[in-house]
Amino acid sequence: MFQLDPRLASDCVQIGRFPLSLLLLMNDSRFPWCILVPEREGVSEIFQLPEPDRVQLMGEISHLSEVMHQVFGAHKINVASLGNVIPPLHVHVVVRKPGDATWPGPVWGSFPPVPYTPDQLETTRHDLLSALGERARPTP
């Protein structure tokens, strides 16, 4: 049975669910930064997913990227499946802008994160889920 990795659960807030993937928001207000986690047990590489899941994952990445690009006014979207530290398959989708905390370098390994305030978190969650529409269901 699929279970969310406790390190992802600790770093992020779960805000919704696509047909394949959980939608997490990294609790780091420096970047609008989501993580898609396919709810499949024992998978750490994209090629280990069956083809229909890979196609679905691409659709979720694309939809989420486009919405984040629009909602947060991105200059560039960074999409990545890394997993060197946390192997279970998860895909980062990050809004990047010139002048952000690590521009133009990558966001990974940049510490410390700056957690959202409760108000910021609620606004970000609301704006994102509203724009994602019916393809992502909110989670409690």
Next chain:
Amino acid sequence: MFQLDPRLASDCVQIGRFPLSLLLLMNDSRFPWCILVPEREGVSEIFQLPEPDRVQLMGEISHLSEVMHQVFGAHKINVASLGNVIPPLHVHVVVRKPGDATWPGPVWGSFPPVPYTPDQLETTRHDLLSALGERARPTP
């Protein structure tokens, strides 16, 4: 008309071509590191590709990742579309192993690269193209 970005052309060796994407090998012997460049003009984000191209790109990422995992004995494959410095859409597929030059951190922004010798380059190109089979055609 599609043209390969000159910075990618300078950092990499073009070794093959999938139906959608050019297959480049980063000229950095520290990591087996390929880059897929969809031959589509004016595209910098995955969501800007039409859906059939996105599905094709996912297939090329998956096939290349699986082959590189096997050929180079990866511990983890890193897949990423970043483009903060070079915006035209390109996808990194990188073999990672504990103890490599930047493990467990990301590979981007880690300098200087260590170019292949001509013999190493030929061996790497040959091993990769042989394993990729008919889905990737060699380029001269």
